Amino acid sequence: MFLKGVKAARTRAIMKEFGTIYEHQYAVALFNSVRYEIEGGGTPQTQLLHRKDPLKNKSIFSGGLFQYLEESKKWRSRFLYVGDTYNIGLYESKAAHERGLHSKGVIKCAGYKALTSMEEYLGLLNNSPSDAKAKAGTAPFLKCPTQYPLILWHPYARHHYFCVMTEKEQKKWHAVFQDCVRHTNNGLSEECKVSTPAFTDALRLYRQAKGHYGTWDMMCGNPPQILANLVMETLHPELRTLIVPRLKGKLQQRQKDWMLISDAVYRQVLSQTQTQYEALVQACEVERPRLDAALRTDMDQIITSKEHVTGKIRAVVLPRAEQLLRSNVQPYINSILEALMEPTSRGFSEVRDILFRELVEVTKNTVNDSSKEKLGEHMEKISMLAFHPVKMQTCYEKMEMLNLEGLQQRFDISSPSVFIQRAQILMRQQMDNAVHTFEQLVRQSAEEHSGEDLCKTLQRSQDRVLKKYDYDSSSVRKKFFREALLQIIIPYMLKQLSPSCSPDLPRFKELIFEDFSRFILVESIFEEVVLQSVTKDIMMAVKEAAVQRRHNLYRDSMVLTNSDPNLHLLGDDTIDWAGQFGGVKGERQGGEAGNRRRKQIVSMIHLEGLPPLPYESCLEVPGVDNIPEENEGQDVASEKPESPEPEERGILKTDPGSPDSIDQIRHLINPVLEVVVPASEEDGSELTNGVLPLEQGDDVKYITTEKETMPRQSPTKGLSVTDETSDVTGQSSDTDLLEDQQTISAIESAIQQIEIAVQEDSDGEFPQTSSNSSQNHHDDSGFQSPANENVEEGGEPQPITVDTEQVTLTLVEGVI
Incomplete structure (x- = not known):
């Protein structure tokens, strides 16, 4: 009960103090939003398209x-x-x-x-x-x-x-x-032009009042979660001092108990911050119409009053800020920028490489089959590329290399994780914009072209999208660098200037009319003056980096206007390729069942040749969209069992597909004939070689054997011979002539005759195989049939014939 009271009292106190700051910043944010709306302005329009809900039904x-x-x-x-x-x-x-x-x-x-x-x-x-x-x-x-x-x-x-x-x-x-x-x-929405800046500024000012400047690792999640972290930042040390000494038991048990207590307190704090924040926002929204009306009525007077106060504060603050800037900041701007640019540019470059490979793959597949169904299937596979964590992992890893060691202590940077995650989010956005733009162009082309014209249009669309990506990624990176430099430098300068400047700020409040005091705060003007003092140096540093072209940045003079107006008329919706073009066999979504069986972006792992793992592991089944990850095919092939089952070696498919190993290539060049020999369970002997009696004129290139154990009382009525490339099975013309032992003796005798003939005719010739031999002459298996020695001289290959009286069986030659 005592712990609960301490927690509730601390949460109420922090939320009350934060709420007061938030109300002030809400009015300032509303003023800035209305002023921007009236005066206009903004950054150049992006070249790539955006879509509103990319993860719909996913x-x-x-x-x-x-x-x-x-x-x-x-x-x-x-x-x-x-x-x-x-x-x-x-x-x-x-x-x-x-x-x-x-x-x-x-x-x-x-x-x-x-x-x-x-x-x-x-x-x-x-x-x-x-x-x-x-x-x-x-x-x-x-x-x-x-x-x-x-x-x-x-x-x-x-x-x-x-x-x-x-x-x-x-x-x-x-x-x-x-x-x-x-x-x-990254839970704060940038679309909220008032509530988001009001929240971030209020949080920053609250922490600065407590002496905490610089970035904060726990500004994570939605506003209630961030506020819960803010409460726990001060409450956690008190709980540790109060509770940990009272915990009993072994070290491991004390650690577990402490984590459970911390979690229980955190959940209660989160519940309180959720309720109190919602009440705070609702109160501000109720007041918003009145504030908005006052702003639009007196906007000119408010702007004039603010500029007058800004000039007075600038005269006091700017000389001190410039002195601090010259001595403690300017020497480190290029070092900070270089540390940021190296991993960020590598990450965006990796995004471009992955995008290029995927688009080239789509174009190549369309060249092979330009039907709209196949095109829809290929496009469905890349539509969610940006939200595929596994495929995007290499891009994100480049940013993980960010190292601000040495600069962290000087500029009070708790951790570079804030910048790493922000850059990674930007990478994902740029990838999705590029893929979405390509989708829109392809859909337009698919409706107007087909066949060879469609392939050419895909190539042009690919080049078009990559150029737009280069420009947009350059703009996004430069904006990211400027914001990151400000996030690092401004808190440091405020921390250094506040002790000397803060005592002078209250007297400037007398210059503000009471009706305008909600929209003009001297604390905010002080920060704006400090921001303006360093902005010029930051802009110059980024501009110089762009001129060097070392990190593939466009120069500011190469700003592209909206050079492609027709592109922005295509739309911002997510295309259902399966529904429009019959691409992927998708499930029809609808109702709750549809939401539970949405198309899955990341595919499952399916290892061929291995039994399914228990406990519904993600290795069991392929993914819904059946999209393999990068290099997954090679990994799967490498994890197959070394020795396939006998039935897998003997059963042949009509369409074997592309060979994936040396053995498969060897079998395609030289078909393997496999013989299943019946044997009794009592017979412990094992055959090492076997061959079928052949008709005259039949050709044998490569022979393997396989033994099958069968009951002695039921001898087989035929021998099965399978050719790996023809799927043809031959049977004995007269299966009642021989008993098991007679068949085995005949086969062993035939094998011995062939081996003797091979040793006599081909002795010393195999090591000297000509390098320019034809494909029919060369044998990758290491065995060269003497019947094919004179193929290059124009002679026809002579088949090996075996004449035996015991067994007569016709072998159908496989088609290579």
């Missing part, structure tokens, strides 16, 4: 894995579903999800970190502000049943422990978890 990933349950202290199989909200739903089983049953829980990933090793997890656990710390080498309190763990760590909320069976599964789930964290951390 899900990201789903599959089964193991989860550790705190209640039972046991590992249990769970089915995880990641929808278009990027929240992770936990279900008892796949069937429970498909039946629409309630989930066992939902993980909102904002503020979490996705880990893949217990060592990394224990490192974060020991670095957290808790007295319950493990010593080096101490065994973890949680033992993972496999060597492939997946852990979601949060500084305040509950931790979630999972594990999978294979490394491929772990990599895929880790990419998905990281994408969930990345998406939910």
Whole structure:
């Protein structure tokens, strides 16, 4: 009860103080929004198109894995579903999800970190502000049943422990978890022109009043979650001091108890911030019509009054700001910019490379089959490329290399994660814009062209989209660099200038009319003056970097106007390729069942030749869209069993497809004849070679044998011979002539005769095989039939004939 009272009192106090600042900033944000609306302006229009709801009727990933349950202290199989909200739903089983049953829980990933090793997890656990710390080498309190763990760590909320069976599964789930964290951390909508800037400015001013300048790692999720993190930032140390010394038991147990207590407090705080924030926003929205009317009536007077006050504050602040800028900031601008540009440009370049490969693949496939059905199938596969965590992982990894070491301490940067995640979100947006633009161009071309004309149009559309991507990505990166520099430099300058300038600010309030005091705040003007003092240097640094062309940036003089107006008339809707062109066999969505069976962006993993794994693992079935990830085909081939089953070697398909290994290529060049020889279970002898008696004129190039155990009482009535490329089965013309032992003796005798003939005729010739031999003459298997020695001289290949009286069987020659 005491703990609950402390928590509630602290939450109310923080929310009350934050609410006062938010109300002031809401009026300022409304003023800026109305002024921008009246005066106009803005950045040049982008070249690529945007779509409103790219994930409509889509899900990201789903599959089964193991989860550790705190209640039972046991590992249990769970089915995880990641929808278009990027929240992770936990279900008892796949069937429970498909039946629409309630989930066992939902993980909102904002503020979490996705880990893949217990060592990394224990490192974060020991670095957290808790007295319950493990010593080096101490065994973890949680033992993972496999060597492939997946852990979601949060500084305040509950931790979630999972594990999978294979490394491929772990990599895929880790990419998905990281994408969930990345998406939910970027929870503030840029479309809210008033509430979003009001919230961010109020939060920044509140933390600055407490002495916290610079970036903040826990500005993650939606506003209630961010406010809960704000409360826990001050409440958590107090709880640690109050509770941790009272915990009993072993170290591992104390760690678990502390995490459960922290999670319970965090959930209660989140519930309170949710309620109080909604009430705060509602109060401001009620007041908005009156404020809006006052602004539009007195806009000219408000602007004049603000400019007058700004001039007075600038005269006091600007000399101090310029002195600080010259001595402590300007020498480091280029270093900060270089540190930001290197990994960011590599990431955007990787996005372009992946986009280029995918578009080229679509064009090549269309050249082979230009039907609209096939085109729809190929386009369906790339439509969600930007939201494919596995395919985009290489782009995101480039940004992970960002290193601000040395600059972090000087400019009070807690972590570069804020900039890393922002750049990754921009990469995904640019990829989706490029793919969407290509889709719109292709749909327009498919309606007007077909066949060869369609292929040419696809090539032109590809070049067109890549040029637009180059320009837009350059603009986006330059804007990102400017914003990142401001995020790093401005807090540092405010921290240095506030002690000397803040005492002078209250006297400027007397210059503001009371009716305008809601829209003009001297604190905001002070920050604007500091911002203006450094903006010129930042713009110049970015411009110089663009002139160097080292990072593929367009110069500011190369600004493209809206050079393609017709493109922006195509639309911003997501194209249903399966429905319009009959591309992919999609499921018709409708109602709740349709929402539960949405098309899945990330495909499942299916390892051929291996039995399905238990517990509904994500290895069981292919994905809904059946889209393989990058290099997945090679990985699958490498994981096939080395020795296929006998029936797989003997059964031949009508369409074998492309050869994937040396053995398959060898078998295509030299068809393999396989003989199934009946034998009794009592006979322990094993044949090492076998051959069928042949008619005169039959040709044999390569011979293998296979033994089949059959009951002695039921001898076979025929011998099965299978050619791998023809799917033709031959049977004995007279199967009642011989008993089992007579057949085996005849085959062994024939083999011995062939081996003697080969050794006598081809001795010493195989090592000297001519390099310019024809394909019929060369044998990759290492065995050269003496019957084909004189093929190059123009002679016809002479077949090997075996004349035997015991068995007569006609071999049908396979078609190579």
